[in-house]
Amino acid sequence: MSERSKASGGKLRQEIARLGAQLEISERRCAAMIEVARNLTAVADIDELLRLVAERVTSLMEADRSTIFLLDKERRELWSKVAQGEGMQEIRLPVERGLAGWVARHGRTLNLRDAYADERFNPEIDRHSGYRTRSVLSAPLRGKSGEVLGVVQTLNKRRGYFSIEDERLLEAICSQVAVAIENTQLVLGLLARNIELVEAQEQLARRVRELDALANLERIAAAAVHIDEMLERLLRQTVELLGCQAGSIVLLDEQGQELVFAGAVGGRAEQVKRLRLRRGSGVAGWVAENGRSALVSDPAGDPRHLTALEDELDFPVRNILAVPLGAGGENIGALELLNKVEGRFDEEDEKLATLIAGQAHSAIMTWRQREEREKENRLSSIGQMLSGVIHDFRTPMTIISGYVQLMALENDEQKRHRQSEVILRQFDFINNMTRELLAFARGESQLLLHKIYTNQFLEQMRELLERELEPAGIELELQDNYQGPLRADENKLRRAVFNLARNARQAMPAGGHFQVRVDDGGDRVLFTFADNGPGIPESIRHRLFNSFVSAGKQEGTGLGLAIVRKIAEEHGGSITLDCRAGQGATFRLELPKRMEDTT
Incomplete structure (x- = not known):
């Protein structure tokens, strides 16, 4: 190669x-x-x-x-x-x-x-x-x-x-x-957006639950008949919603010196309700005093926690959430929740508890204002009622005065006995009016219903009405077309008849005619009171049954017809006026024949 x-x-x-x-x-x-x-x-x-x-x-x-x-x-x-x-x-x-x-x-x-x-x-x-x-x-x-x-x-x-x-x-x-x-x-x-979507859904679901809970609390507050019942229901709902063992609402007393437990649920609730704490003491007291929420994960290490009270109640406390009852204004107390069942209370729990505390604060203030209004209304009503009682005292006092004078001149023992019975009945009448006034002052209002026969009732009223009307020259006519029973408060019915008779007498100072007629109205009894006086001025007819409305009568106080309307309404009845100028006045009092005992 x-x-x-x-x-x-x-x-x-x-x-x-x-x-x-x-x-x-x-x-x-x-x-x-x-x-x-x-x-x-x-x-x-x-x-x-x-x-x-x-x-x-x-x-x-x-x-x-x-x-x-x-x-x-x-x-x-x-x-x-x-x-x-x-x-x-x-x-x-x-x-x-x-x-x-x-x-x-x-x-x-x-x-x-x-x-x-x-x-x-x-x-x-x-x-x-x-x-x-x-x-x-x-x-x-x-x-x-x-x-x-x-x-x-x-x-x-x-x-x-x-x-x-x-x-x-x-x-x-x-x-x-x-x-x-x-x-x-x-x-x-995409994963991030999905995570955001899931978180948004969770937040929306939580928000819906919160709104449902708040709406339910609103219904609870509206349905409760007493503040204690309302607070207990509210606390039970809150404890269940936030998943804890116990809850309470503490309020400052009227003097602002002590904290009282207005409501408590969960562990040792009955003992807790009897407690009174010095203002500012405990976690709840600190929250009520400072108007700031408190999340306590280690109560034993928190100087605000009342360890001695925990030992006394024998209820171990693991964690605490307390929020003020203030709603941006003056703090009246605190909502306190104990022992979150799963984990610890967090900021989300605090937000929800704050919303609930706002609901509780509004409900408590509404109840307090309602009670204050009721007191004011009761005092006002007592004043009006006292005016009515004093007004109606004049009739029995006039009768008593007249019969005492007759007794002083009467030698016949039997006549004096009958006159003394009339006087005693007037004292019973006065006593009943006094008891009615005292019962109303205690917040009680009742009718003492009895079976009354109209014929007997009118005969008992005849002598008393004659003594009211005869001195003024007024002729009395009683006509009973019913002669049957009805259930009514006899003393109040007597007051109504007296006031209508006195109203007629004051309207006819020169004399006249006054008729009382009773008719059968089916399920009602119709009382008609008619006079032939000058009638009621048109200018006051639309407000005639209001208090202190009078047509310028010398002895009139403007209370008589207001009292009659009140008595009619208490019985479930009504009073109406039929009047024409120069043709007298006719009042029609309608009362049901049968009424259940009402308190």
């Missing part, structure tokens, strides 16, 4: 070896690219994704280390949580500086054999870390729209420098990584 053939054969073997080495490198790089693609599709966490990509790039590039930077547009920074080689650290670089910043700004690959020879290189990181950068290959990460997402930077080729093939390989890797990053960011964005 010639020398020339031998030389050609040697070159061929070298070329085959070279091509074989390149093929091996290419196969290794293809395998690594396949593994990178597999990792990109299998990893959903972006930090793990960046770490794996950095490892594979370092291996493929036969480099010392690699870093993947992502672009933070708002802060105009490149950041990375992954750095291969000596360790892992977070790096944040301004996009206006350094090689990676230049690649991010211009969107072009940068391949340097000597980084320190390039003015764009920032040596501060090397000085800070102690690392020596030689060769650098940086390529941009571009999204589907061509927008730069970040930069992949690999440092220090172990043998020689980064080649054109290395640039193409890194750019290919960057295109895959960019897609994976965009997909991962999309998935993470």
